[in-house]
Each structure stands twice: as C-alpha cells, then as structure tokens.
Amino acid sequence: MLAVVGTVPDPKFPLLGGKVTLEDGDICIQGRRAAIRRGTPALLAAAVKVVEALGREEPFGYLIGDVGSGDGSQKLYQYLVRDLRQKNFHTIVFHYLQPHIGWHSRIQSAIEKLTPKPILIADAGFMYVAKMSGRSSAYDLFTPDMGELAFLADELAPHPFYTRGFLLHEENRAPDLIARAYQHGNAARYLLVKGRKDYFADRDGVQAIIDHPMEEALEAIGGTGDTLTGIIAALISSGIELPQAAILSARVNRLAGSYAHPSPGTQVSEIIPHIPKALEDILKERRELLQ
C-alpha cells in the first residue's frame, strides 16, 4: 500500500491517518474533507485517480493542518515515529512538512527498523530536510523542480532560499546540476526533475528526457509537480518498477495537463480529472508498442 505524509493548509485540520478517497472534488479522510488546490491534497488526489484506474487499493494518508508555524508537522512527526512501526507500507511519500533535522533523524531511525524497507519518496519540505541532513542517499526518489534541483546541486545551501546564483540558471544545465547533486551526495537513488522538460536520472546521469506534449503554461500552475509525484507514487506502489513508473508518470502528467487546454491561470483541480484518460491513453499506446 502507498502512504502519503503531508499537511493541509487549515490550522484546524486534525491529525488523521486513514484511507483517502475523492468526494465531490475534495479529498476525504476519516470523514473529513480537504479542498484540492495544490500541495499534499493535490498529490493525494492524483494518486487516488491512478489507483482507481488500475483497480488498486486507495492510498493511506497521514495528514494534519499546518499553515507554516510547524506545530502541525511536529505533531505528525511525533505520531509517525510510533505508528510506522505498526504498519507495512510498500511505498511512502513524504511531502509538505516543516523541515526539521531532528525529526527527520527520528523518522529515518524508525524506517530503518522496518522490514522489508519501503520505497521512500521525498518531495517538497521533506526533500529539503533530507538533503540538509546529508541523508539523501537513504531515499529512492526525489522529485525536484528546476529551482530545487539547483538547491540539491549546491552543496552549501541548506534550503532553496540560499541557493547560490551561479547555479540558478537555464534549464539546459539540468544534466550538469544532476551530476553535481550526485557528486556531493545530495541526490536520492533516482531523480525525476519536473520542468519544461522532465529529466529522469540516476548516478550515471540522465536516463530519459520526457518533453511531449509540451505545454509551457504548466510551469506556472501550482500543484502540477504534486500531481506528478502522486502519479509516480501510485504507479510504484502498484508494482511498476521505479524507472518505468517515472517515465510513465511524466508522460501521464503532461498529457493530463494538455487535455485541460491550460493557460497560466488554470488551476490544478482542472487538470486532475483528466488523469485517468491520460493514463489509459499512455498505457494503451504502450500495449500497442509491445504487440
């Protein structure tokens, strides 16, 4: 089963753990709803769409309200350290959480005791703290955008806010930045870099570039990176090997975006409903190629 750990931008949202479904355009967990605008709700909504299409189990969410004070994240970390021992997840995604080195270490210690070890994906704030802690290699996948890739490539920056200017340049430098991130031990086993072109890479360099269909507007739309992470996590937890899932998910996310005929003013909630059709079309194309 897939587990997703993250936050909801509502300070009153309680700490909840449970299966996540979609109800009338919201995510629903333990009878409580959260709107899908961006962030962890968008990631979960994309994951639910994929598992529904594949006939798999709904993802398990660990959610709490946090608007940036870090209080919610801290309660969630505390709960996770105990609860993870009692669960057996195939894949865990850590997402919008307040970066905190101490809590990251405790979560890592709890995960190290799990057998078998789950596939670990870190995005957003938890990817920042994984790198900041020097523990990037403990993860199977990071899903940075180009700005975050520059941060991973900057061995001195503890947060993207401090990324040095010479690293924050054009997208065509992505292969150099990927190499630099691996050189300094600041990348996970695999990277899926989200951008105008999506790059799938490992320690040996770029393994695939996914740039079709090309919708320039997607870069401006908040949550399109979250949906990509949700799609790949759902595919991996459904048993697809990570490299194959990475390429499929990038293609599905792009195609779903394209089906929404986006402008920079489009909201991610307008794209998510197109994920099942995009997945079906990509899988159909793949089956035809294999025949």
Next chain:
Amino acid sequence: MGTFGFLKKKSEDSAENHNGDRGFLVFENTSEVIQAENLLKKKGWEIRVMGPPPEIRTGCDLVIEFPLIEELKITKTLQEAGIPPLQTVPVSSPLLKPVDLFQIKDFGKYLMVQAANMKLTVDKESLTIVNISGGGCPDVPYLAEQMVGKVLSQAPSPLEIGHTLCGYALQLAYEEMKRRCLQS
C-alpha cells in the same frame, strides 16, 4: 527602502563579514525573525536577514545580522516587543546570503516571476494573481489560498502571513512582481 533592501547590489560586497563587528540574533522560529526584522528596520537599524551557520541550523532557519555594538539597545527593543532573541552570537564565519536572482517568464497575457523555488504568476491586464507554484514548506499552500484570485496591490504580503523560508522567497517574487507591474 523596501523590505528586501538587503538584497540590493550595494550590500552584496559586504555579505561576508570578517571584521568581528557584526553579530547575529537567533530566534525560536522564522515568524519571530520576520517580526523582529520589521521592527528593527522601522527603528532604523542596519540589519540583514541571513542564513545561520551549520552549528545552530535546525531546519527552516533565518537569523538577523546586526551591528554588534548595538546589541544592548537592540535586545532591549526586542524584549519590550515580546520577541526576545534566544541567543546573540558574534559573526565568526560568513553567513549564507539569501537568493538574489529572479527568473522572469512572459506568457503574453501573463507574467511569471520566480525567486529561488517560488513562482508567482499575474494576469498582466487585471493584475490578478492567477497562480503560485513551487516551494515545499507548509505555508506555501496556505499563502496560495490567501493570495490567488486577488489583485496584486490588494493581496496580503507573504511576509505578513507567511512563516518560512519559502514564504520569504515568495515575498521576493511578490516584491519583484510589484516593482515590474505597479511602478511603470
């Protein structure tokens, strides 16, 4: 000078301090740093928000670099305002400098400004904020909910309602967008 006057070119050369005449103030959290920065700048002190040295870094941190000679007055001001620093420490090695580059993308009807990992997009005609993307700290989705759909001049400032370094990066993009769209 705007909130992010510390990013201006003239201060870049002094980003690394080796003279021992500067110190930094450490706070409980980034929200307190932002409040203290606003207060001290209003009172006219020459301060800068910077990244802490590794030995005191916990996660999403900022510190305030200040003239060490003013320590007593500054700590008294902060105590009176109810935001006393946890520590005051002399600067002994270079502090990290916040990002100071913007990437601009013109979509025709829309303009996107990126600062570090944060992107802000505005409809150029109506000056409405249509999207906020990027970032990883938990105030980003909250900031987006509060700002998207509002006109640039009426949207709340990320500095007022944000708490983290991503919120701070969004403030940079917001200031740059206002500079480009509202000052022509």
